[in-house]
Every structure is written in structure tokens, then in C-alpha cells.
Amino acid sequence: SQQGEEDPQALSIQEGENATMNCSYKTSINNLQWYRQNSGRGLVHLILIRSNEREKHSGRLRVTLDTSKKSSSLLITASRAADTASYFCATGQVNSGGSNYKLTFGKGTLLTVNP
Amino acid sequence: NAGVTQTPKFQVLKTGQSMTLQCAQDMNHEYMSWYRQDPGMGLRLIHYSVGAGITDQGEVPNGYNVSRSTTEDFPLRLLSAAPSQTSVYFCASSYSSAILYGYTFGSGTRLTVV
Numbered sequence: 723s724q725q726g727e728e729d730p731q732a733l734s735i736q737e738g739e740n741a742t743m744n745c746s747y748k749t750s751i752n753n754l755q756w757y758r759q760n761s762g763r764g765l766v767h768l769i770l771i772r773s774n775e776r777e778k779h780s781g782r783l784r785v786t787l788d789t790s791k792k793s794s795s796l797l798i799t800a801s802r803a804a805d806t807a808s809y810f811c812a813t814g815q816v817n818s819g820g821s822n823y824k825l826t827f828g829k830g831t832l833l834t835v836n837p
Numbered sequence: 838n839a840g841v842t843q844t845p846k847f848q849v850l851k852t853g854q855s856m857t858l859q860c861a862q863d864m865n866h867e868y869m870s871w872y873r874q875d876p877g878m879g880l881r882l883i884h885y886s887v888g889a890g891i892t893d894q895g896e897v898p899n900g901y902n903v904s905r906s907t908t909e910d911f912p913l914r915l916l917s918a919a920p921s922q923t924s925v926y927f928c929a930s931s932y933s934s935a936i937l938y939g940y941t942f943g944s945g946t947r948l949t950v951v
Binding site for chain 1: 868870872877878879880881882885887893895896927929931936937938939940941942943944945
């Protein structure tokens with residue numbers, strides 16, 4: 723089963739507004755990442771937050787992580803039409819022996835920013 | 838610097854045929870993974886590798902084989918194609934300190950099995 727679940731599944735806002743997407747996961751993680759996918763394209767890495775971090779910023783992006791609630795949020799401020807895309811959270815997990823690592827994705831949030 | 842290169846970009850197979858999806862990266866990344874993306878399902882992990890000679894199964898490995906003989910290449914083999922394998926396939930790679938870095942994705946292979 724997939725580790726992460728994004729909420730909402732779809733979000734439509736006006737240009738200039740802020741967009742907030744949430745991600746919940748089930749088991750312990752080493753990091754949580756957010757990716758963007760434009761229609762028909764591959765995924766692009768946006769930001770990574772480690773399990774011992776609570777907040778991280780990159781340009782107009784702000785990510786928070788609450789490991790006690792097993793949840794994360796991605797905030798895009800002052801959105802632009804070019805931000806229209808699907809956004810995925812992904813959880814990175816190292817196995818107990820530290821010899822293996824896998825990245826598991828959620829189903830994504832489709833963000834539409836209307837000009 | 839080409840990043841992650843996937844070939845072919847499009848492929849149509851008949852049920853029962855076999856084929857190999859190619860993935861190559863030139864960034865000296867140790868970690869590589871294969872995902873499939875289906876509408877409403879997000880990305881699901883098929884197989885992954887943490888280095889040459891080491892592979893492991895993901896969420897949906899049935900019907901697929903992988904091998905990792907070199908750091909650069911991570912081919913995905915469909916043994917006997919089925920319509921349920923119609924999907925978009927993505928290959929991705931990262932450094933071995935992957936807990937600090939994100940993955941770089943290829944542009945995908947769109948596979949249709951008829």
C-alpha cells in the first residue's frame with residue numbers, strides 16, 4: 723500500500739493566492755519530499771525535509787513536518803498560473819539494517835491556478 | 838549532462854510479448870528506482886536498487902524483472918506483457934546519501950499493451 727496520502731485531491735485557486743497541500747503517512751520515515759509534475763512530464767524534486775526538521779523554506783515554498791502526527795504540509799505563496807501542476811509527497815525510508823532505502827509516493831494533489 | 842534517459846518514449850506491445858525498458862543515468866548515482874503511474878493511483882514503486890548487483894522489490898513487482906550490472910544502467914524487463922501493464926513508467930536516481938537528496942526523474946515511457 724502507498725505510504726503517503728495527499729489532501730485535497732484537487733485544489734483550484736486564483737493567481738496571487740496561497741495554496742496549501744497536506745500529506746499524511748503511516749510509518750516512520752527518514753525524510754519527506756515534495757515533487758511537482760506538469761501534465762505529460764516527469765517529476766521534478768522541489769524540497770526535502772528530514773525527520774529531525776520541522777520546517778523548511780525554498781523560495782515561495784514552505785514545508786512543515788510533524789512526525790508525531792505523521793503529517794506534512796506544502797505551502798506555495800503568491801501562486802502563479804505556472805504553478806499549475808500535480809504535487810506529490812514522497813517518504814524516504816531506510817531499512818533497519820541501514821543497507822537499503824526506498825522512496826514511496828502518494829497519489830498527488832492537482833493544483834490549478836487561474837489567471 | 839543528460840541526467841536520466843529513458844528509452845523508448847512510447848511503445849505498443851501485444852499481449853504476451855516481452856520487452857525491456859531502458860534507463861541510464863550519467864550522474865554516478867548509486868540509487869535507482871522504477872515506478873509506474875496510473876490515473877488515480879499516483880506513482881507505485883516496482884523495483885529499486887541501491888547499487889550495482891543489488892536490487893529489491895517494491896509495491897508492485899509481479900510481471901517485472903530488473904538487474905543492475907553497472908552503476909549507470911537499470912533496465913526493466915516485462916516478461917509477458919498484459920493489458921494491466923499499460924501505464925507510464927518512470928525511472929529515477931539519487932545519490933547514496935539519499936536521505937539528504939531528492940530523486941532525478943526521467944521523462945517516462947508510455948506503454949500500451951493491446
